Amino acid sequence: MEKKNEAITSRDVDFAKWYTDVCRKADLMDYYSVKGFIDYLPYSYAIWEEIQNYMNRRFKENGAENVYVPMVIPASLFNKEKEHVEGFAPECLVATIGGGETLSDPLIIRPTSEVVFSELFKKRVTSYRDLPIRYNQWCSVVRWEKTTRPFLRGAEFLWQEGHCLFETEEEARKNTIDMLHVYNDCGRDLLAIPFIVGRKTESEKFAGAKETYTIEALMHDGKALQSGTSHYLGQGFAKSSGVQFLGRQSVLETPYQTSWGVSTRLLGAIIMVHGDDNGLVLPPYVAPIQVVIVPVRMQTPGVLEACHKLFEEIKALGIRVKLDDDDNRTPGWKFAQYEMKGVPLRIEIGPGDLEKGEAILTKRVNSEKTTVKLDTLASLLPQILKDIHETMYQKALENLNAHITDVSSLEEMNDVLNTKGGFVRMAYDGSADSEAEIKSKTNGATARCLYQRLPEDTSLRCPVSGKQAKVIAYFARAY
Amino acid sequence: MEKKNEAITSRDVDFAKWYTDVCRKADLMDYYSVKGFIDYLPYSYAIWEEIQNYMNRRFKENGAENVYVPMVIPASLFNKEKEHVEGFAPECLVATIGGGETLSDPLIIRPTSEVVFSELFKKRVTSYRDLPIRYNQWCSVVRWEKTTRPFLRGAEFLWQEGHCLFETEEEARKNTIDMLHVYNDCGRDLLAIPFIVGRKTESEKFAGAKETYTIEALMHDGKALQSGTSHYLGQGFAKSSGVQFLGRQSVLETPYQTSWGVSTRLLGAIIMVHGDDNGLVLPPYVAPIQVVIVPVRMQTPGVLEACHKLFEEIKALGIRVKLDDDDNRTPGWKFAQYEMKGVPLRIEIGPGDLEKGEAILTKRVNSEKTTVKLDTLASLLPQILKDIHETMYQKALENLNAHITDVSSLEEMNDVLNTKGGFVRMAYDGSADSEAEIKSKTNGATARCLYQRLPEDTSLRCPVSGKQAKVIAYFARAY
Numbered sequence: 001m002e003k004k005n006e007a008i009t010s011r012d013v014d015f016a017k018w019y020t021d022v023c024r025k026a027d028l029m030d031y032y033s034v035k036g037f038i039d040y041l042p043y044s045y046a047i048w049e050e051i052q053n054y055m056n057r058r059f060k061e062n063g064a065e066n067v068y069v070p071m072v073i074p075a076s077l078f079n080k081e082k083e084h085v086e087g088f089a090p091e092c093l094v095a096t097i098g099g100g101e102t103l104s105d106p107l108i109i110r111p112t113s114e115v116v117f118s119e120l121f122k123k124r125v126t127s128y129r130d131l132p133i134r135y136n137q138w139c140s141v142v143r144w145e146k147t148t149r150p151f152l153r154g155a156e157f158l159w160q161e162g163h164c165l166f167e168t169e170e171e172a173r174k175n176t177i178d179m180l181h182v183y184n185d186c187g188r189d190l191l192a193i194p195f196i197v198g199r200k201t202e203s204e205k206f207a208g209a210k211e212t213y214t215i216e217a218l219m220h221d222g223k224a225l226q227s228g229t230s231h232y233l234g235q236g237f238a239k240s241s242g243v244q245f246l247g248r249q250s251v252l253e254t255p256y257q258t259s260w261g262v263s264t265r266l267l268g269a270i271i272m273v274h275g276d277d278n279g280l281v282l283p284p285y286v287a288p289i290q291v292v293i294v295p296v297r298m299q300t301p302g303v304l305e306a307c308h309k310l311f312e313e314i315k316a317l318g319i320r321v322k323l324d325d326d327d328n329r330t331p332g333w334k335f336a337q338y339e340m341k342g343v344p345l346r347i348e349i350g351p352g353d354l355e356k357g358e359a360i361l362t363k364r365v366n367s368e369k370t371t372v373k374l375d376t377l378a379s380l381l382p383q384i385l386k387d388i389h390e391t392m393y394q395k396a397l398e399n400l401n402a403h404i405t406d407v408s409s410l411e412e413m414n415d416v417l418n419t420k421g422g423f424v425r426m427a428y429d430g431s432a433d434s435e436a437e438i439k440s441k442t443n444g445a446t447a448r449c450l451y452q453r454l455p456e457d458t459s460l461r462c463p464v465s466g467k468q469a470k471v472i473a474y475f476a477r478a479y
Numbered sequence: 480m481e482k483k484n485e486a487i488t489s490r491d492v493d494f495a496k497w498y499t500d501v502c503r504k505a506d507l508m509d510y511y512s513v514k515g516f517i518d519y520l521p522y523s524y525a526i527w528e529e530i531q532n533y534m535n536r537r538f539k540e541n542g543a544e545n546v547y548v549p550m551v552i553p554a555s556l557f558n559k560e561k562e563h564v565e566g567f568a569p570e571c572l573v574a575t576i577g578g579g580e581t582l583s584d585p586l587i588i589r590p591t592s593e594v595v596f597s598e599l600f601k602k603r604v605t606s607y608r609d610l611p612i613r614y615n616q617w618c619s620v621v622r623w624e625k626t627t628r629p630f631l632r633g634a635e636f637l638w639q640e641g642h643c644l645f646e647t648e649e650e651a652r653k654n655t656i657d658m659l660h661v662y663n664d665c666g667r668d669l670l671a672i673p674f675i676v677g678r679k680t681e682s683e684k685f686a687g688a689k690e691t692y693t694i695e696a697l698m699h700d701g702k703a704l705q706s707g708t709s710h711y712l713g714q715g716f717a718k719s720s721g722v723q724f725l726g727r728q729s730v731l732e733t734p735y736q737t738s739w740g741v742s743t744r745l746l747g748a749i750i751m752v753h754g755d756d757n758g759l760v761l762p763p764y765v766a767p768i769q770v771v772i773v774p775v776r777m778q779t780p781g782v783l784e785a786c787h788k789l790f791e792e793i794k795a796l797g798i799r800v801k802l803d804d805d806d807n808r809t810p811g812w813k814f815a816q817y818e819m820k821g822v823p824l825r826i827e828i829g830p831g832d833l834e835k836g837e838a839i840l841t842k843r844v845n846s847e848k849t850t851v852k853l854d855t856l857a858s859l860l861p862q863i864l865k866d867i868h869e870t871m872y873q874k875a876l877e878n879l880n881a882h883i884t885d886v887s888s889l890e891e892m893n894d895v896l897n898t899k900g901g902f903v904r905m906a907y908d909g910s911a912d913s914e915a916e917i918k919s920k921t922n923g924a925t926a927r928c929l930y931q932r933l934p935e936d937t938s939l940r941c942p943v944s945g946k947q948a949k950v951i952a953y954f955a956r957a958y
Binding site: 030032033034037038039040041042045046048049065066067068069070071072074077089090091092093094095096097098099100106107109116119120123124129135139140142144146155156158328 | 509511512513516517518519520521524525527528544545546547548549550551553556568569570571572573574575576577578579585586588595598599602603608614618619621623625635637807
């Protein structure tokens with residue numbers, strides 16, 4: 001029965017093993033019999049629901065409305081947008097039989113829904129008065145990936161995809177950036193994760209987009225994780241689907257489109273940014289259990305009563321609190337268990353504490369212990385949870401900032417990535433060829449996003465092509 | 480531009496056409512290019528989200544936790560439970576290609592997830608201490624139906640499916656009934672829809688279940704709509720999947736399983752129970768817009784200001800209110816438009832009303848008009864919305880009760896179903912053969928659920944077989 005309380009692999013011994021240990025032992029997921037598919041257990045799904053709550057509020061403020069569109073895309077429809085289909089076709093799951101009969105037009109299980117929304121827009125838009133349209137959908141998508149890892153890369157994953165249509169390019173570009181900011185805010189306000197925010201290079205952008213913007217996070221092992229993207233799609237999908245509207249000058253015009261999404265990858269980011277050798281460390285505002293109360297020597301009269309009283313006080317504040325009064329487990333087992341599950345704050349109450357009218361509080365993030373009077377404890381919790389969030393964000397931000405290194409050659413890039421890891425900033429000519437060469441010579445480092453465009457008279461040279469450098473980009477090895 | 484304001488087909492002229500007219504003109508859905516798949520537009524999805532909010536609260540009170548499990552079921556796994564596969568195989572959508580290669584074990588897009596959850600249970604359960612498990616999932620499922628209709632029967636539809644596992648038969652049976660009550664409560668408290676509640680006959684139960692319980696609603700055209708089901712599955716799925724646990728006596732035991740679900744069919748029920756010849760009539764607690772304010776002669780100084788002030792007061796109460804100050808539309812057009820969309824309460828404010836410090840309120844359900852002082856208006860709304868809900872529920876209940884008829888022969892049954900429609904109660908021998916004969920001789924009437932079991936010494940005879948009758952059941956023509 002003590003199985004879950006076993007130690008997990010240390011992060012610095014085998015990070016990949018540590019990751020899957022945490023996923024399993026914190027009861028986040030279970031493997032399914034088909035490779036790349038997982039069961040999202042209550043503990044991870046509840047975190048996802050908190051992310052949904054935050055996003056739904058922010059989307060609504062931005063004028064987006066939730067909808068649901070079909071999960072299948074006829075092959076004939078999917079093939080309309082050329083760059084898009086080239087990007088996604090290799091990883092499609094395709095249904096060919098329906099009701100026992102072979103389908104004349106096979107159905108692709110959606111890997112993303114740009115073409116489905118474009119078809120919908122065609123029906124919803126006739127005049128400029130019908131614009132803007134801002135739709136969002138929560139669903140799962142399927143991508144037949146070869147290498148899969150829970151939450152990070154799956155054959156099926158949960159996400160939201162926003163799809164918007166505007167009268168003007170300016171509005172569409174603004175929406176692309178606005179939603180990028182929503183994602184960045186989610187990191188700061190909810191997940192306690194700082195991101196590097198920027199535009200993808202030409203070779204890294206979304207298949208079919210004019211421009212892709214990204215939020216990139218730093219994992220404990222020094223690798224980057226693309227955590228959300230916002231695309232300015234221009235008029236490409238609208239033109240392929242024939243979406244037009246009668247403009248203000250009574251002339252037919254083509255609208256401008258955006259799409260933006262975050263997925264359950266964010267759960268992987270939470271695990272790998274905050275976790276430690278004792279397991280998960282959850283940021284308080286997404287934690288399914290924000291505070292756990294563990295009675296010590298609970299047979300002693302008064303202990304359980306005090307715990308129950310405190311539990312009710314905390315619950316009344318709207319804080320997600322659990323009282324673990326299971327008498328089959330020792331307090332020590334429980335401490336380890338809630339550490340593994342990353343509960344932000346633990347409260348212990350034993351007979352000695354009770355006599356002094358006190359309880360012991362332990363913060364998961366830094367094991368900091370404080371003794372607090374029972375009669376004021378509950379009222380202090382909102383601020384304590386806020387402090388924990390702030391501590392976690394600052395810790396992650398310092399780690400991120402300490403892992404951004406400027407380099408000017410591939411040797412230097414390799415040196416940094418092989419030792420401290422993280423992001424390196426390097427000037428180069430901005431070409432796809434150079435990016436490919438960098439990737440092949442650095443064991444897979446890719447341009448994560450652009451840092452800055454260089455002035456035309458820069459004296460900086462691309463260390464790969466020898467040509468004049470055009471941009472500085474963030475590079476990293478990434479998930 | 481006045482297109483949406485056209486009249487719709489009358490319910491009594493062509494009910495099917497009226498239904499699709501309402502679906503389209505109230506902006507609930509749009510058709511997709513693949514038959515049976517639809518786009519759920521913001522106005523219907525928002526109703527679904529209100530249903531989700533209600534259900535999530537009730538599920539949580541019942542100890543259920545939300546999860547997400549894979550949408551694909553390997554054919555080899557699907558085939559394990561014999562009755563289940565026979566029931567669902569004919570309507571499966573099957574994926575045979577992944578990443579460009581033929582799959583050795585084809586993947587069925589879930590029509591329902593009993594077998595997926597059974598596989599998960601096998602991993603989660605080793606001891607009686609791991610029980611009960613109560614999982615729920617919100618997702619879409621795919622059933623390759625030949626005849627499809629928006630919200631009522633689709634190739635893909637949104638639903639929730641609860642899957643629970645218990646140590647004892649008693650607990651499982653209790654859960655089956657508890658969840659049935661949750662569904663019935665949802666009708667009474669949220670949708671203003673009364674249901675006939677009961678157990679399905681052997682031939683109508685879920686493929687693989689021991690017992691199926693149902694909630695059945697009466698549509699305006701006299702047909703029944705199965706609106707939710709709760710299944711006691713016994714040990715069948717657990718045995719097929721090999722789910723076992725070490726019991727209290729240290730002996731391996733097989734657990735007892737339940738499943739229960741409601742779907743976006745409930746949207747169809749709302750439309751067909753409450754709607755009228757002017758369009759949708761929404762019960763206030765699910766209406767995306769509960770109150771609409773329409774200014775009349777809004778160029779007159781003071782009118783718009785008064786509307787805005789009222790809007791803010793109502794919004795502050797947490798009521799979903801819209802102020803339509805579009806000056807491209809006449810008040811008359813707006814009245815018709817919000818009638819079509821079924822907004823429960825309309826508030827008009829014009830210069831004359833404003834002079835008297837009043838507004839005119841019109842209830843969608845019965846066109847009842849009242850004049851209310853502006854300074855107390857907002858505070859009266861919670862009670863007014865409650866009254867509207869109650870009026871709608873009572874109206875539907877009276878209609879349901881007026882359409883339950885006791886009959887004792889197939890001639891009588893046909894007479895009733897061909898004239899007033901609704902439910903008929905008839906004693907019969909309870910056999911599948913008799914049900915089949917009833918169906919073929921009554922233009923499709925099916926046993927909706929059992930009403931009562933007859934005493935062993937009953938003198939009632941089955942009008943079909945001539946044998947002694949065993950039960951009285953509700954029959955109806957159904958969607």
